[in-house]
Each structure stands twice: as C-alpha cells, then as structure tokens.
Amino acid sequence: MRQRWTSKWGVILAVAGSAVGLGNFLRFPGIAASNGGGAFMIPYLVSFFLLGLPLMWIEWTIGRFGGGFGHSTAPGMFDTMWQKNRFIKYFGVIGIFGPLVIFAYYTYIESWLLGYSWFALTGKYATCHSPEAMTAFLRGYQGFTPNPYFNGLGVAYLCFIITFAINILIVALGVSEGIERFCLWAMPLLFVIAVALVVRVLTLTPPAGAPADQTVLNGLGFLWNPDWGALKNPKVWLAAAGQIFFTLSVGFGVILTYASYLKPNDDVALSGLTAAVTNEFAEVVLGGSLVIPAAFVFVGAAGIQQITQQSIFDIGFITMPLVLGQMPAGQWMAFLWFFLLFLAGVTSSISLAQPAIAFLEDEFNLTRREAAAIFSLVAFLLAQPAIFFLGNGALDEMDFWATTVCLVVFGTIETILFGWVFGMDRAWTELHAGSDIQIPKMYRYVIKYITPVMLIAILTAWVIQDWKKQLFLHDVSPANKPIVLLTRLALIGLFLFLVLMVRIVWRRRAAGREER
Amino acid sequence: MRLDGWILMIASWTVIIGLLIFALSRTLRSKTKPNLPNSPNSPDSSETR
Numbered sequence: 289m290r291q292r293w294t295s296k297w298g299v300i301l302a303v304a305g306s307a308v309g310l311g312n313f314l315r316f317p318g319i320a321a322s323n324g325g326g327a328f329m330i331p332y333l334v335s336f337f338l339l340g341l342p343l344m345w346i347e348w349t350i351g352r353f354g355g356g357f358g359h360s361t362a363p364g365m366f367d368t369m370w371q372k373n374r375f376i377k378y379f380g381v382i383g384i385f386g387p388l389v390i391f392a393y394y395t396y397i398e399s400w401l402l403g404y405s406w407f408a409l410t411g412k413y414a415t416c417h418s419p420e421a422m423t424a425f426l427r428g429y430q431g432f433t434p435n436p437y438f439n440g441l442g443v444a445y446l447c448f449i450i451t452f453a454i455n456i457l458i459v460a461l462g463v464s465e466g467i468e469r470f471c472l473w474a475m476p477l478l479f480v481i482a483v484a485l486v487v488r489v490l491t492l493t494p495p496a497g498a499p500a501d502q503t504v505l506n507g508l509g510f511l512w513n514p515d516w517g518a519l520k521n522p523k524v525w526l527a528a529a530g531q532i533f534f535t536l537s538v539g540f541g542v543i544l545t546y547a548s549y550l551k552p553n554d555d556v557a558l559s560g561l562t563a564a565v566t567n568e569f570a571e572v573v574l575g576g577s578l579v580i581p582a583a584f585v586f587v588g589a590a591g592i593q594q595i596t597q598q599s600i601f602d603i604g605f606i607t608m609p610l611v612l613g614q615m616p617a618g619q620w621m622a623f624l625w626f627f628l629l630f631l632a633g634v635t636s637s638i639s640l641a642q643p644a645i646a647f648l649e650d651e652f653n654l655t656r657r658e659a660a661a662i663f664s665l666v667a668f669l670l671a672q673p674a675i676f677f678l679g680n681g682a683l684d685e686m687d688f689w690a691t692t693v694c695l696v697v698f699g700t701i702e703t704i705l706f707g708w709v710f711g712m713d714r715a716w717t718e719l720h721a722g723s724d725i726q727i728p729k730m731y732r733y734v735i736k737y738i739t740p741v742m743l744i745a746i747l748t749a750w751v752i753q754d755w756k757k758q759l760f761l762h763d764v765s766p767a768n769k770p771i772v773l774l775t776r777l778a779l780i781g782l783f784l785f786l787v788l789m790v791r792i793v794w795r796r797r798a799a800g801r802e803e804r
Numbered sequence: 805m806r807l808d809g810w811i812l813m814i815a816s817w818t819v820i821i822g823l824l825i826f827a828l829s830r831t832l833r834s835k836t837k838p839n840l841p842n843s844p845n846s847p848d849s850s851e852t853r
Contacts, residue, residue, distance in 0.1 A: 296831065326812030333819060509805030512813040555834065562827040568820045724834040 290358065291463040291656075293549050298468035300562050301475040303348075303546055305635030307537040307567035308478065310397075312575045313629060314600035316531060321511050321580060321596045323527045324518025329572075331519070331528035335742070336568065339529055342731060342739040343538040343699060344564045346706045348556035349719045351547025360548040360646035362541050362698070363790045369710045377794065379701050381786045383541025384643045386694035388663075389779065390540070391455075391640040392670035393683050397601075398633035399451035401626050403429065403443060404605065408622035412437065413609060422606040432679055441675070448675060452668065455634065459641045460660035463549050467638055474631050481628045482574045488621065489582045495614060499588060507584030510592055511576055526749050529742060534691070535571055536564055539699030542639040545646050553722035561725070579603060586611050604629065641667070651793040670782070673775050680771040681764050688758050689779055692750060700743040707736040 293299040320328045354365030362383030366376045407413050416422045427433050431441035438444075458466045494502040518524045537543060547556060584592050595607050612622040641663060648659035673682040706715050712732055719727065757763060764772050805813075 296834070300831065326809050326816075329812055329816045333816065505805050508813065509809050513806045513809035514812055558827060558830055558834065561823070562831050565820060565823040565827050569824050572820055573817055724830055 290355075291549055292551065293468055294464045295468070295472075296554070296559065298464065298472055299546060299550065300559050300566070301471040302467055302635075302639065303537075303543055303559070303563035304566040304570075305471045305475050305478075305632075306540075306542050306546070306639035307535060307563065307636075308475075308570045309535075309537075309632050309636040310600060310604065310629055311531075311535055312567065312571040312632065313482075313578060314575075314604050316535065316571045316575045317511060317578070317580045318596045318598070318600070318603065319527055319531050320576065321592075323524045324515045324521075325510070326512040327514035327516050327518050328524060328528060331525045332532065335525075335529040335532040336564075338734055338738050339742045340532040340536045340538065341561065341564055342735045343533075343703065344536060344543070344560040345557060345719055345727070345731075346703055346715075346735065346739075347538055347543035348547045348560040349715065350702060350706060351544040352550045352552070352554065352556050353718055354544065355548030355550060356552050358650065360545050360650050361643050362544055362702075363647070364650065365544060365548075366701075366705060367794075369705055373709075376705070377790055378787050379698075380541075381783065381790055382694050382698045382701075383544060384647050385783050385786055386690045386698065387540050387542055387640040387642075388644045388667060389670065389686050389690035389694075389782070391637055391644075392667045393674035393686050394633070394637050394640065395452050395455055395667075396448050396671055396674050396683075398630065398637055399444070399447040400429070400605065401630035401633055402451050403447040404609070405623055405626040405630055406447075408609065408619060408626055411619060414613070414619075417610070417613075419606055419610065422610055423602075426605050430678055445675065448671070451634075452664070452671070455637050455641060456660055456664045458634075458638050459645055459663075460657055462656050463642075467642070470638065471635055474635055478628060478631045478635070479570070479574075481624050481631070482570065482578075485621070485624055485628065486574055486577045488615070489578055492582065492585045492615065494585055498586070502585055502588045504581045504585055506589075507581030507592075508577070510584055510589065511580045526746065529746055533695065533699065533746065536567055537636070537639070539695035539702075540640070541643050541698060544702075545643045546639065548646070555722050555724045557719055557727050558724040579608065582615075583607060583611050586614050647789075651789075666782075670778075673771070673778070677771045677775070680768040682771055682775045685772045685775045686779065688754075689776075692754065692758075696743065696747045696750065700740065700747060703735070703740045703743055707740065712736050 293302075320332070350365055350369070354360070354362075354368060357364065357368045359365050359368060362380030363377040364380070366380040370376045413422065413425050416425050424433070424435055425437055428435035428438035429444050431438070431444060434440065458470050460466065461469075490504055492504050494500065533539060550556065579595075580592065583595050587595070595603060598607065608625055609622050612618050612625055615621050641660075644666075645656070645659045645663050648654045648662055649656060652659075654662070670686075674686060677683075710718075712735070715735070716732055761769055761772055
C-alpha cells in the first residue's frame with residue numbers, strides 16, 4: 289500500500305519546511321546587503337518568477353506523475369518520462385545521492401544548533417563577550433582546541449547522536465505519521481518564534497552610550513537602501529539566481545519524492561505556489577528583519593560591514609549570540625534564535641532523508657523500518673568524515689559536490705526533460721490536472737525556454753568561476769589534500785554504488801517481465 | 805532609511821505577502837477532491853502506456 293499525505297496542509301508545510309532552512313535567516317540578508325541592498329530585490333524577484341517558481345511547479349508535477357507509476361525517486365520518474373532512453377535513469381541517481389550526502393553533514397551542523405540552544409539556556413557561553421571569545425568557544429565545541437569549556441568532541445558528538453536519532457525516528461515513522469505530523473506543528477511553531485524575534489528586534493532601542501544613528505530603521509536601511517549601480521553587474525544577477533535556487537530546495541530531488549505521495553488528482557499548481565511563497569515570506573520578510581537590523585543596533589555601520597562578509601556559520605554562531613546577549617532577556621532570545629534555526633534545520637533534513645529511504649522501499653520492497661535502518665547506517669558512516677575532519681576540508685568537499693554540482697545539474701536535467709522531452713503540451717496538461725488555479729499561459733514559454741537558459745547560465749558561470757579551483761584543490765593545503773581526496777573517492781564510490789543498485793533493479797524488473 | 809529603500813522594501817513585501825494571502829486563501833477555499841478519473845498522463849491512460 290503506497291503511503292499518502294493525509295492533508296493538503298501536510299504536504300505544503302512539509303515542502304515549505306524543506307525549503308525554509310538556515311539560509312533563509314543567515315545567508316539571504318548577507319547576500320542582499322552585499323549585492324546592492326534593495327536593488328538586489330529586482331534580480332531576486334525576477335529570478336523567483338522565472339526560475340524558482342517554474343522549477344517548483346516542474347518538480348511537483350514530475351513527482352506526482354512519477355508517483356502514479358509507483359516511483360518516488362528520480363531514476364524511476366525519469367525513466368517513465370523518457371522510456372526510449374536507457375540511460376536517463378542513471379542521471380536520476382543524482383536525486384538520491386545529493387540529498388543523502390547533504391543529510392550526512394547537515395545533521396551535524398544542525399546538532400550544533402541543538403547544542404547552542406542548550407548552552408544559551410544554561411548560560412554556558414555567557415562569559416564570552418567578544419567575537420574572539422565566541423570563536424574560541426565554537427572551535428572548542430568543534431573539537432579543534434581544548435579550552436575551559438570543552439575538552440574534545442564529546443559534547444558535539446552527543447548532540448549529533450541526539451539530532452541524528454530525532455531525524456531517523458521521524459522518517460522511520462513514515463510520510464504521514466512521521467514527516468507530516470512533525471511539520472504540521474513544527475512549521476507553525478517556527479513562524480511563531482520567528483515573528484516573536486522580529487517584533488523584539490524591530491522594537492529595539494540603541495544601547496546606552498551608542499551613537500544616536502544606531503537605530504533599527506537605519507539597520508533596515510543598510511539592507512534595503514538600493515545601490516542602483518549593482519544592477520549593471522552580472523555577478524549580482526547570478527547571486528540572486530543562485531540564492532533563489534538554493535532557498536527553494538529545488539534541484540535536490542526532495543520535492544519530487546514528497547509530491548509522489550500525492551493522489552493523481554491532487555492539486556500541484558497552487559500547492560507549489562503556496563510552498564514557494566511561504567518560503568519567500570520566511571526569507572525576505574522575516575529573515576530580512578532579524579540579523580542585519582539587530583546587529584546594526586549593537587555594532588553600528590562599521591561593524592555590520594564586516595558581518596555581511598562573514599560566513600553564515602560565523603553570523604549564526606559567533607555574531608548573533610553576542611548581539612542577542614546584549615538584549616534584555618538575552619538568554620531567552622538566544623535560545624529562541626537557536627531553537628528557531630534547529631527547527632528549520634530538522635524540517636529540511638528529514639526531507640533530505642526521504643529520497644534514499646523511498647528508493648529502498650519502492651525498488652527493493654523493503655519495509656519503512658528496514659529502509660530507515662539501512663539509510664541511517666550509511667548516513668551515519670558518511671557523517672564521520674564531516675565530524676572528525678571538519679578542519680581538514682572534508683565537509684567543504686561534500687558540500688561542493690552535493691550542493692553546487694548536483695543541484696544545478698539535476699535542475700537543468702529535469703527542466704529539459706519536462707519542457708522538451710516530455711513535451712510542453714503533456715507537461716502543461718499534467719501540471720493542471722486537478723489544479724485549483726490556472727497558471728498564466730506565458731509560463732509555457734518560461735518553462736520551455738527561459739528557465740533552462742537561466743540554469744545553463746548559472747551552470748556555465750559556476751564552471752568558469754569554481755570548477756578548476758575545486759577540481760584541482762587549489763585552495764586546499766598540502767597537508768589536507770589526502771583527506772579531501774579520500775572524501776572525494778568515497779563520494780565517487782557511493783555514487784557508483786547507487787548507479788549499480790539502479791542497474792540491478794532495472795535488470796531484475798526486465799527479467800520479471802520476460803518470465804511473465 | 806532612504807525613500808527609495810522604503811519603496812523597495814514595501815514593494816517587495818507587498819508582492820510576497822500579496823502572493824501569500826492569495827495562495828493561502830485559495831488553499832483554504834479549495835475542497836478536498838473525490839478520486840476523479842486519473843490525469844491524461846497517468847498509468848491507466850492508454851495514450852501514454
């Protein structure tokens with residue numbers, strides 16, 4: 289019996305939960321502020337309508353279509369859409385490999401948020417009053433340098449085990465009993481916490497002794513005042529398209545899997561739109577009103593310039609605890625901040641687990657619990673390099689292949705498959721089957737021509753900018769090269785293993801057909 | 805915050821919140837459908853299989 293979502297809100301919140309993650313609250317404000325401020329919103333919204341939304345509809349439609357044939361993952365779906373091509377199913381492996389690899393290291397980062405939620409409540413880092421002290425605290429937690437707070441990786445590893453177990457428990461319970469039930473309370477709670485934090489930030493007053501212009505309004509101005517000249521810079525347009533691509537969770541293969549549990553006449557057009565704009569609300573309205581205005585009030589214009597150049601981890605784990613700690617009831621504010629990010633992380637990571645588990649269930653006829661057990665074993669082993677060789681570039685290597693490469697390649701393949709191979713007439717009919725809204729006809733042309741061109745442009749730009757440097761490890765120190773290369777070998781091995789599994793399944797299926 | 809900053813913020817928020825209200829209201833209004841015949845591309849459509 290195929291699993292199904294039990295409510296429309298369940299699947300919408302699950303997809304929105306998959307999209308709303310750390311990037312909404314940490315990555316977006318920094319990228320917007322350093323790419324033209326308010327002017328960034330023009331390429332950002334253009335990318336949303338021409339790239340993000342079409343990809344969302346493509347994935348929902350392919351997912352529901354594939355689910356009708358009993359497939360929950362990309363190999364089966366792609367094979368069904370292009371039956372004449374024997375190789376397309378192997379490209380679908382990217383839609384299982386990518387999420388599995390991301391899950392392995394993402395749960396580790398997610399576990400830091402659980403740990404920091406606890407530290408915020410108990411005041412463990414309360415004596416850290418400078419960025420240097422917070423950095424030392426974080427490095428101690430990550431097991432780099434023993435300090436008065438941590439004597440190794442023990443606490444971080446315990447938090448990882450707890451976070452990992454929570455994720456596996458939710459996915460092992462199944463689509464409706466686990467994922468849907470969790471997202472139905474976690475997503476509203478996430479929004480309540482985010483709104484509470486935004487209200488607190490927008491009512492902040494400058495601390496005693498701070499310059500009078502360190503106000504929340506000027507903080508919003510730092511993010512929104514436009515630099516119109518930025519619009520002439522192609523890198524700004526590329527940054528906007530990249531942010532839209534990452535934030536909506538498209539190109540992972542997870543929306544395909546989630547949508548496969550819909551019934552054939554369930555709406556996908558309105559649900560895809562609802563999930564996408566829910567994510568945009570979390571990112572632009574809530575995410576844009578938290579980090580930058582809050583930090584501006586406490587560090588001013590000079591300090592905030594540095595913050596926008598920081599990595600999202602430094603903003604999240606070093607700057608924000610310091611900023612929130614200066615507010616009244618700062619301990620609770622910091623707890624809410626980390627717990628908000630933890631919830632956003634869990635709703636994303638459970639979606640990353642689903643494609644691999646669904647593949648084992650569908651194609652090898654395993655029970656949900658058996659599939660979850662095998663998945664947890666593989667993901668747990670895969671997480672170990674990210675934990676123990678974090679400082680040696682193992683996590684960065686996994687992140688590059690799983691997100692930068694897999695996402696854009698997979699997104700490009702599915703868009704071409706949908707608009708050109710499946711055919712726009714069939715695709716349009718399938719998209720509107722059971723639909724609660726009529727999508728403007730111009731999207732026929734957007735999906736067929738503009739979205740693939742934008743994806744190919746992103747892919748080409750990233751190839752030119754990053755591939756040579758990443759492929760030949762230009763930025764990796766000689767001492768770390770063996771570890772990074774071993775990680776790469778393990779990833780290649782995993783990918784080939786998945787390709788082999790797909791081959792075995794299809795050969796077995798073909799043999800079964802011949803016998804009949 | 806400058807005037808053009810205000811305009812961009814309010815315009816962006818209006819687009820996103822407007823779309824969100826539209827999408828949520830339509831989702832709330834839509835009824836659960838009975839199991840209708842499958843879509844034209846579904847497995848038991850002889851046209852595609």
